[in-house]
Amino acid sequence: MSHLGSIVCKIKKLNHLKQLHAQLIQNSLHNQNYWVSFLIHLSTRFHAPPSYVALIFSSTPHPDINVYTSMFKYYSHLNAHHHLFSLFQHMQASHVRPEAIVYLVLIKYAGKSGIMFHAHVVKMGIGHDPYLRNVVMDVYAKYGPIEAARELFDEMTDRSSVDWNSMISGYWKWGNEVEALRLFNVMPERNVITWTAMVTGYAKVKDLESARRYFDQIPVKSVVSWNAMLSGYAQNGYAEEALELFDEMSNAGIQPNETTWVTVISACTLHGDPCLADSLVKKIEQKQIRLNYFVKTALLDMHAKCGSLKTARIFFDELGEYRNIAAWNAMISAYARVGDLRSARELFDRIPVKNVVSWNSMIAGYAQNGQSAIAIELFKEMIATENSKPDEVTMISVISACGHLGALDFGCWLVKFLNENNMKLSISGYNSLISMYSKCGSMKDAKRIFQEMEARDVVSYNTLIAGFAAHGYGVEAIKLISEMEEEGIEPDRITYIGVLTACSHAGLLEEGHRVFKLIKYPAIDHYACMVDLFGRVGELDEAKKLIDSMPMEPHAGVLGAILNASRLHKNVELGEFAANKLFQLEPNNSGNYVLLSNIYASAGRWQDVERVREAMVKGGLKKTTGWSWVEYKGKMHKFTVGDRSHERVDDIYRLLVELRSKLRRLGYTADKSCVLRDVEEEEKEEMVGTHSEKLAICFALLVSEVGAVIRVVKNLRVCGDCHTVIKMISKLEGRVIIIRDNNRFHHFIDGQCSCKDYW
DNA sequence: ATAGGGTTAG
Incomplete structure (x- = not known):
C-alpha cells in the first residue's frame, strides 16, 4: 500500500496514471468505486484516450454516483454530448439516483439539449441550489431564450457575482451591448471575470478600441484576460497587434498557458509568415511545455497554411486518438486548398462525426476547384443528412457554385430555402447572391438584391459592377462609382477594373478614358483594360501608344487585348507583334494560336494559317473543346x-x-x-x-x-x-x-x- | 461544484 501511495504522489502524466492502473489491478483494487472515479478524474486531466477510459468504466461491476459524475465530466471535457445522454440512461437503468451535481454537469455540458433537465431539477426540489440555479440560468443565457434567464435572475434575492457575470456574458452573446453595459454599471461588485467578459464582448462586435480600454482598466489581469485581448486582435485580423501584445505579456512576466499558445499560433497563421511560425515553434520547444491537442491542432493548421502540407499531415497522424473535429477539418481544407480533392474527400468520408465546418470545407473545396456540380450534390446530401444544418458559410459556397453553373432555377430554390429556414444573411451572403444572379444572366435580380441591402461594402459594388460589365451595361457601371462615393465607400483596384471592362464591352471610349484618369496609381490590369477599350473601338494606334507609355512591362493580359483587337479589326502586323510575345509568355495557351490563325484567315493568307496550325500541333497543343450546360428543373445537363x-x-x-x-x-x-x-x-x-x-x-x-x-x-x-x-x-x-x-x-x-x- | 480566454469553413 505504501508503494501505491508513492505512485499516487508522483502522478503528473498519462504514463504515471497507467502505472497506477496496473498497480491497482495487481492489488485487485481496480474495480472499486473510489479508485475508478479517481482514475477517470485523472484521465480527464491528462487527456487519456476514450478507449482507455471506456475500458476502466466497463470493468467496474457496480458504479456509484461518484463514478458516474466523473464519467459525465470526462465526456463533457471531450465534448461528447451523445455519450452524456446514453450514460444518464445507463445510470437510471442501474437504479443509481441522480444528485444535484449530476444535473449540474448534464445541464452545463449537454448545452442546448441539457436544458430539458430543468424540469427534473424543479420536480426534485433542488432548484434553489445556488450552483445548480446559476447553471440553469447560464444555459438559458447562452442558448436562449435569454428572457428565461432574465426571469430567473430577477426572481433571485441573493445574487452572487457569478449570476451577474452569467447575465452580462449572455447579453453579449445575443448582441445586446446596451443591456450588458447597463448590468455592468449597476452590479454591486465587479471582479476580473466581469471585466474580461466586457473585453470579449467588445472584441466580438469588432470594437477593439473599447475592448482595449476595458482591458487596460482591469485592476489585476489574469492570464485569461490577456488571452481574451489576444484573441480579440487575432480573430479580427490584427495579427501584428496580437503579437505585440504577446510580447507585452511576456515582459509583464505572465506565464502563457496552452490557450495563449493556441491564440498566438493562430495569429502567426493569420500573418502567413513561415519564418515567424518557425521561431514560434522553437520558442515552444525551448519552454518544453506540454502540448495538448488544441495546441497541436493549431500547429497543424499553421503548417497547412504557411508551412508544408507534409508537416501538417505528421501532426494530424500524431494526434491519433485525440484527433478532434477541428483537426480533421483543418486537414481537409488544407488538401482542398492545394486542389487535392481526392485526399480531402478520403478524410471527409472517414470523419466519425461531421460538423457543419466539415461539410463547409468539403463543399467549398469542390466549389473553388471547378467542381461546382459536385459541390451542389454534396450540399443536397448534407440537407438530407440528419444533424447537419447548413449555415451562411455553406450557403455562400453553394450560391457561388450555382453561379458558376449558371443554374438560375436552383439559385431561386436556394433563396427560397434561405427564407423557409429563416436564415439571415450578412453582407457577404448578399454579395454572393448578387454574383450568382449576374452569372445566371439575371441582372434585374442582382440589382434588386443590391438595392434591398441595408448596408453595402466595396465588394457589393464591385460584384454588381462586374455583372454590369459582363452584360455590357457600361453606363450603369459608371454611375455606381459616384453612388458608392455618396455611401462613403472608397473605390479600389477591382472597382476600376470592373468599370473599365464595362466601358470596353459597351464601346464607351470617352467615358472609359475619363474613368482611367480618375485612378491615382493605375495598375497593369487597368492599362490592360484601356488597351482593350482602344482596341475594340478600332483605335489600334492609341492602344499601341498606351503600351509604349506604360511604366511597366506589358503582361499577357495587355498583349491578349492587342491580339484580340487585331483580330476584330483585321490588323495582321499588330497581331503578329502581340502573338509572338504571347507565344513566349504562355507557350501552352492554344487560344493565342487560334486567334493568330483567324487573323491570317481573314486576310486570306492561307499559307500562314497552315503554318500557325502546324506550329500548334508541333507544340503538342490542341484546340480545347469544352462542355456546355443547360439547367432544367434545378438539375444541370452537360x-x-x-x-x-x-x-x-x-x-x-x-x-x-x-x-x-x-x-x-x-x-x-x-x-x-x-x-x-x-x-x-x-x-x-x-x-x-x-x-x-x-x-x-x-x-x-x-x-x-x-x-x-x-x-x-x-x-x-x-x-x-x-x-x-x-x-x-x-x-x-x-x-x-x-x-x-x-x-x-x-x-x-x-x-x-x-x-x-x-x- | 457555478461566471471570463482557444483550433476548423466563405
Whole structure:
C-alpha cells in the first residue's frame, strides 16, 4: 500500500496514471468505486484516450454516483454530448439516483439539449441550489431564450457575482451591448471575470478600441484576460497587434498557458509568415511545455497554411486518438486548398462525426476547384443528412457554385430555402447572391438584391459592377462609382477594373478614358483594360501608344487585348507583334494560336494559317473543346461534342433535324457556316450535333417550351455554327436567348446580338 | 461544484 501511495504522489502524466492502473489491478483494487472515479478524474486531466477510459468504466461491476459524475465530466471535457445522454440512461437503468451535481454537469455540458433537465431539477426540489440555479440560468443565457434567464435572475434575492457575470456574458452573446453595459454599471461588485467578459464582448462586435480600454482598466489581469485581448486582435485580423501584445505579456512576466499558445499560433497563421511560425515553434520547444491537442491542432493548421502540407499531415497522424473535429477539418481544407480533392474527400468520408465546418470545407473545396456540380450534390446530401444544418458559410459556397453553373432555377430554390429556414444573411451572403444572379444572366435580380441591402461594402459594388460589365451595361457601371462615393465607400483596384471592362464591352471610349484618369496609381490590369477599350473601338494606334507609355512591362493580359483587337479589326502586323510575345509568355495557351490563325484567315493568307496550325500541333497543343450546360428543373445537363449520353438524346436529335428543315424551308441554306452544311456534306445523323453547344441549345429549346427566355451557359467560345443556330432560334421562335461565352453575356433578341463586336 | 480566454469553413 505504501508503494501505491508513492505512485499516487508522483502522478503528473498519462504514463504515471497507467502505472497506477496496473498497480491497482495487481492489488485487485481496480474495480472499486473510489479508485475508478479517481482514475477517470485523472484521465480527464491528462487527456487519456476514450478507449482507455471506456475500458476502466466497463470493468467496474457496480458504479456509484461518484463514478458516474466523473464519467459525465470526462465526456463533457471531450465534448461528447451523445455519450452524456446514453450514460444518464445507463445510470437510471442501474437504479443509481441522480444528485444535484449530476444535473449540474448534464445541464452545463449537454448545452442546448441539457436544458430539458430543468424540469427534473424543479420536480426534485433542488432548484434553489445556488450552483445548480446559476447553471440553469447560464444555459438559458447562452442558448436562449435569454428572457428565461432574465426571469430567473430577477426572481433571485441573493445574487452572487457569478449570476451577474452569467447575465452580462449572455447579453453579449445575443448582441445586446446596451443591456450588458447597463448590468455592468449597476452590479454591486465587479471582479476580473466581469471585466474580461466586457473585453470579449467588445472584441466580438469588432470594437477593439473599447475592448482595449476595458482591458487596460482591469485592476489585476489574469492570464485569461490577456488571452481574451489576444484573441480579440487575432480573430479580427490584427495579427501584428496580437503579437505585440504577446510580447507585452511576456515582459509583464505572465506565464502563457496552452490557450495563449493556441491564440498566438493562430495569429502567426493569420500573418502567413513561415519564418515567424518557425521561431514560434522553437520558442515552444525551448519552454518544453506540454502540448495538448488544441495546441497541436493549431500547429497543424499553421503548417497547412504557411508551412508544408507534409508537416501538417505528421501532426494530424500524431494526434491519433485525440484527433478532434477541428483537426480533421483543418486537414481537409488544407488538401482542398492545394486542389487535392481526392485526399480531402478520403478524410471527409472517414470523419466519425461531421460538423457543419466539415461539410463547409468539403463543399467549398469542390466549389473553388471547378467542381461546382459536385459541390451542389454534396450540399443536397448534407440537407438530407440528419444533424447537419447548413449555415451562411455553406450557403455562400453553394450560391457561388450555382453561379458558376449558371443554374438560375436552383439559385431561386436556394433563396427560397434561405427564407423557409429563416436564415439571415450578412453582407457577404448578399454579395454572393448578387454574383450568382449576374452569372445566371439575371441582372434585374442582382440589382434588386443590391438595392434591398441595408448596408453595402466595396465588394457589393464591385460584384454588381462586374455583372454590369459582363452584360455590357457600361453606363450603369459608371454611375455606381459616384453612388458608392455618396455611401462613403472608397473605390479600389477591382472597382476600376470592373468599370473599365464595362466601358470596353459597351464601346464607351470617352467615358472609359475619363474613368482611367480618375485612378491615382493605375495598375497593369487597368492599362490592360484601356488597351482593350482602344482596341475594340478600332483605335489600334492609341492602344499601341498606351503600351509604349506604360511604366511597366506589358503582361499577357495587355498583349491578349492587342491580339484580340487585331483580330476584330483585321490588323495582321499588330497581331503578329502581340502573338509572338504571347507565344513566349504562355507557350501552352492554344487560344493565342487560334486567334493568330483567324487573323491570317481573314486576310486570306492561307499559307500562314497552315503554318500557325502546324506550329500548334508541333507544340503538342490542341484546340480545347469544352462542355456546355443547360439547367432544367434545378438539375444541370452537360453536353460535349457528338454527345449521345443524355437520357432524352432521341428527342434532342429529332429537334435538331426539325430545326434544320424549318431553316431550309425558310431559305436559310447557304449561310457560310450553319448546321445545314454538316448534314449535307456528310449525310450522317451523328454529324448533326457536331458541337456541344448545338446540343445544349436544342435541349434548352426542348425543355423551355413555356419560358420565353432560354439561358445557355458555357465556358468556352461559341463557334460560328452555333452562333448561326442561336440567331435563327431567337428569330424563328421569338425567344430571348442569353449565352455566357468567355464570361461575357450575349443577349440575342430577334436574331440580333446586343454586342457590336460579337462575330 | 457555478461566471471570463482557444483550433476548423466563405
